[in-house]
Amino acid sequence: MMPPNEQESSFPIIPGESRNETIPVQETWFSSPNHVIPCLDDDGPSHQSCQSSVLRQSLRPIILKFEELTYTIKIQSGKGSYWFGSQEPKQNRLILNGVSGIVKPGELLAMLGPSGSGKTTLVTALAGRLQGKLSGTVSYNGAPFTSSVKRRTGFVTQDDVLYPHLTVMETLTYTALLRLPKELTRKEKIQQAESVISDLGLTRCCNSVIGGGLIRGISGGERKRVSIGQEMLVNPSLLLLDEPTSGLDSTTAARIVATLRSLARGGRTLVTTIHQPSSRLYRMFDKVLVLSDGSPIYSGVSGRVMEYFGLIGFQPGSSFVNPADFVLDLANGITSDTKQYEQVEINGKLDRLEEQNSVKQSLISAYKKNLYPPLKEEFSRAFPQDQTVNMSRSKTRLTSKIDGQRVGGCNSQFY
Numbered sequence: 020m021m022p023p024n025e026q027e028s029s030f031p032i033i034p035g036e037s038r039n040e041t042i043p044v045q046e047t048w049f050s051s052p053n054h055v056i057p058c059l060d061d062d063g064p065s066h067q068s069c070q071s072s073v074l075r076q077s078l079r080p081i082i083l084k085f086e087e088l089t090y091t092i093k094i095q096s097g098k099g100s101y102w103f104g105s106q107e108p109k110q111n112r113l114i115l116n117g118v119s120g121i122v123k124p125g126e127l128l129a130m131l132g133p134s135g136s137g138k139t140t141l142v143t144a145l146a147g148r149l150q151g152k153l154s155g156t157v158s159y160n161g162a163p164f165t166s167s168v169k170r171r172t173g174f175v176t177q178d179d180v181l182y183p184h185l186t187v188m189e190t191l192t193y194t195a196l197l198r199l200p201k202e203l204t205r206k207e208k209i210q211q212a213e214s215v216i217s218d219l220g221l222t223r224c225c226n227s228v229i230g231g232g233l234i235r236g237i238s239g240g241e242r243k244r245v246s247i248g249q250e251m252l253v254n255p256s257l258l259l260l261d262e263p264t265s266g267l268d269s270t271t272a273a274r275i276v277a278t279l280r281s282l283a284r285g286g287r288t289l290v291t292t293i294h295q296p297s298s299r300l301y302r303m304f305d306k307v308l309v310l311s312d313g314s315p316i317y318s319g320v321s322g323r324v325m326e327y328f329g330l331i332g333f334q335p336g337s338s339f340v341n342p343a344d345f346v347l348d349l350a351n352g353i354t355s356d357t358k359q360y361e362q363v364e365i366n367g368k369l370d371r372l373e374e375q376n377s378v379k380q381s382l383i384s385a386y387k388k389n390l391y392p393p394l395k396e397e398f399s400r401a402f403p404q405d406q407t408v409n410m411s412r413s414k415t416r417l418t419s420k421i422d423g424q425r426v427g428g429c430n431s432q433f434y
């Protein structure tokens with residue numbers, strides 16, 4: 020990890036590009052999104068759920084912190100007989116490479132990246148469910164994953180498992196009866212299920228069967244909302260979701276993300292992976308983490324993503340671009356200069372792979388140089404007593420020139 024130079028701007032200028040050397044960093048560039056105000060008394064969209072003091076008590080704010088997560092798997096080379104097993108030695112494959120971030124109660128973090136970039140692997144690791152060799156640290160309020168954290172964590176996987184013969188109401192009622200604390204009466208548990216059905220807009224289909232396989236049931240979007248509802252029922256303090264909007268129309272997707280944001284504003288910590296959000300969805304995220312082949316290229320406030328990439332020399336082709344499309348292109352190594360990739364494919368020339376890899380590498384280096392040091396400082400501020408992370412308290416400062424004046428201290432609050 021290269022510490023940025025104290026005296027000069029640490030934003031690299033990409034060689035070969037006519038990029039601006041003066042970096043207009045604003046003082047507020049690293050500040051937290053000021054609209055994020057967790058309110059522990061407001062229970063998000065579910066006002067009825069506030070009725071239960073037991074559930075309200077179960078909401079304990081969780082600061083989720085993950086640092087330098089690296090995950091490697093061993094894979095067979097593919098040579099050899101399928102039936103009798105390969106004689107080739109297994110090879111290591113790096114799935115996550117030095118991924119870090121911090122999410123606080125009241126915030127919604129979206130993980131973006133191309134297919135196969137490691138989003139599901141990362142969210143599974145944060146949910147404490149990843150098998151295999153994971154290095155780095157994940158902490159919940161400065162402590163490791165415990166059964167108490169597990170009880171307060173909800174995880175909505177991409178492939179939900181629901182009983183096809185039960186109705187929506189039955190599914191959520193049975194979940195409530197099974198998962199809610201015994202201090203609640205049966206009536207209160209059923210009320211909680213009804214409240215979640217209403218919050219998630221499932222009233223219209225609450226008596227329809229889930230379906231699946233040969234049984235026709237509720238739609239894919241409704242099914243996804245039932246899965247989210249199952250986790251919402253227990254009022255988790257930390258809610259992790261893998262692709263909650265995949266396969267949904269933009270209105271339903273926006274409704275789900277708005278619900279997630281409301282849940283966050285109610286004092287919860289929300290993390291979701293998302294494949295290709297529209298700009299409407301993107302605006303609802305507080306923070307984003309962008310992965311490229313398992314390595315981070317951005318981790319921070321969502322509203323500053325365009326500014327950051329602009330500062331390191333990557334501008335979008337037009338001023339009206341969806342930030343998500345722009346960062347996904349970058350994560351694939353595609354810049355506005357190399358944007359003629361459609362043409363490239365038509366011509367059958369895929370020899371731009373090398374160029375794309377070099378763009379990815381420069382974005383990964385820029386992240387390490389510019390974003391990781393202030394993030395590391397934020398870690399030490401969030402939990403100075405944290406024993407789970409061995410941090411070097413480097414006094415790195417990002418400095419820049421604005422109109423000839425040196426502006427320092429931008430490391431103060433990236434998050």
Ligand SMILES: Nc1ncnc2c1ncn2[C@@H]1O[C@H](COP(=O)(O)OP(=O)(O)OP(=O)(O)O)[C@@H](O)[C@H]1O
Pocket residue numbers: 092094114132133134135136137138139140141294
């Ligand atoms: N157990 C495993 N065995 C083999 N490959 C794996 C395993 N786990 C993850 N991978 C590989 O790791 C990479 C990241 O997978 P992951 O599912 O995390 O990506 P993703 O960003 O969520 O993709 P998508 O958006 O398509 O769901 C993929 O290339 C995947 O094939």
